[in-house]
Amino acid sequence: MDDKNETVRLGLRENLGQFSLLVLINIFVGMMVGLERTVVPLIGEKEFGLVSKTAIVSFIVSFGVTKAICNLFAARVSETVGRKKVLVAGWLIGLPVPFIIIFANHWFLFDVANVLLGMNQALCWSMTVIMKVDLAGPKRRGLALGLNEFAGYLAVGFTAWVTGYIASVYALRPQPFYLGIGVAIAGLLLSAWLTKESIHHAKLEAKLHHAAPGVATAGNTETPNPRRPSLREIFALASWKDRDLFSCSQAGLVNNLNDGMSWGIYPLFFASFGLGVASIGDDQGRLSRYLGNLSACHRTLQRSLGTEAPHCSGHDCASRGHLAHGTSPRVLRVDRGGPSSGTWHSHGLPDAARGDQ
Numbered sequence: 001m002d003d004k005n006e007t008v009r010l011g012l013r014e015n016l017g018q019f020s021l022l023v024l025i026n027i028f029v030g031m032m033v034g035l036e037r038t039v040v041p042l043i044g045e046k047e048f049g050l051v052s053k054t055a056i057v058s059f060i061v062s063f064g065v066t067k068a069i070c071n072l073f074a075a076r077v078s079e080t081v082g083r084k085k086v087l088v089a090g091w092l093i094g095l096p097v098p099f100i101i102i103f104a105n106h107w108f109l110f111d112v113a114n115v116l117l118g119m120n121q122a123l124c125w126s127m128t129v130i131m132k133v134d135l136a137g138p139k140r141r142g143l144a145l146g147l148n149e150f151a152g153y154l155a156v157g158f159t160a161w162v163t164g165y166i167a168s169v170y171a172l173r174p175q176p177f178y179l180g181i182g183v184a185i186a187g188l189l190l191s192a193w194l195t196k197e198s199i200h201h202a203k204l205e206a207k208l209h210h211a212a213p214g215v216a217t218a219g220n221t222e223t224p225n226p227r228r229p230s231l232r233e234i235f236a237l238a239s240w241k242d243r244d245l246f247s248c249s250q251a252g253l254v255n256n257l258n259d260g261m262s263w264g265i266y267p268l269f270f271a272s273f274g275l276g277v278a279s280i281g282d283d284q285g286r287l288s289r290y291l292g293n294l295s296a297c298h299r300t301l302q303r304s305l306g307t308e309a310p311h312c313s314g315h316d317c318a319s320r321g322h323l324a325h326g327t328s329p330r331v332l333r334v335d336r337g338g339p340s341s342g343t344w345h346s347h348g349l350p351d352a353a354r355g356d357q
């Protein structure tokens with residue numbers, strides 16, 4: 001049945017089936033990036049003999065730059081062609097990633113793989129977020145985002161742990177990346193066959209927002225056509241002109257810098273003290289699982305993007321989160337027997353949870 005001919009209703013309960021499907025798809029999106037968390041930095045050091053840590057983490061730079069650029073255009077493109085097409089395109093782009101990693105015989109191919117992975121993450125993760133917000137409507141956006149981040153980061157952590165275990169039993173590759181082939185295929189099939197377009201929900205919400213109560217109907221989701229700001233205007237507004245949006249952008253920058261450090265540096269750091277790949281995978285997985293749990297708590301309690309009164313303001317939560325970011329690495333101490341990674345988890349991240357709550 002054509003999505004346009006179906007009744008358009010806003011709300012989590014009204015769209016529970018599609019919302020749950022998008023949560024599942026975002027689990028697969030998180031698993032794609034979790035594939036590299038433990039194993040790829042170790043491949044650079046042990047298989048390719050790279051000594052420079054800068055050279056080893058170059059794959060994170062290619063991932064981050066590509067993801068940032070694609071994020072800039074993904075939402076605008078989805079307004080024109082639809083959310084579902086962008087989501088499916090993201091999976092098609094990500095499908096070659098595990099194959100490239102399995103067969104790569106030069107390190108620059110890992111950079112190529114991560115360019116594709118950055119595009120995959122930008123398109124797929126962004127679309128699952130936007131589509132959940134479309135379905136949830138104005139009253140449950142915070143909960144929708146919390147569930148999205150929870151599912152994604154939980155999947156990142158689980159996959160980092162699983163790939164570390166597989167690598168400890170077999171080898172750094174190809175065995176850990178067989179999982180990625182199945183994940184990419186499953187995500188593509190679910191997105192192409194079962195996902196329904198959600199842009200009609202966004203149009204209905206926009207019409208309800210601009211119209212008097214009771215005027216708009218679900219059968220007519222066309223909205224007035226005010227002037228749409230250009231991409232340049234939106235970029236300037238979010239980057240420096242609006243103080244609130246600037247603070248959000250700055251918070252995201254710092255958050256991703258910390259995440260990149262965890263991704264690229266910690267596996268090498270722990271390995272230098274003799275930690276096995278299975279233990280490194282457990283550390284990486286535990287960190288991402290904590291991030292997922294904190295995201296769920298933060299979004300569910302705060303609701304700053306919805307219409308409900310927040311438990312604390314978005315600025316307060318962001319400030320406390322960055323305070324935790326600044327103090328957590330300081331408790332990662334190095335004992336004579338090796339890195340005390342448990343200190344990171346037992347002292348740093350739960351402090352962030354208490355701060356957000």
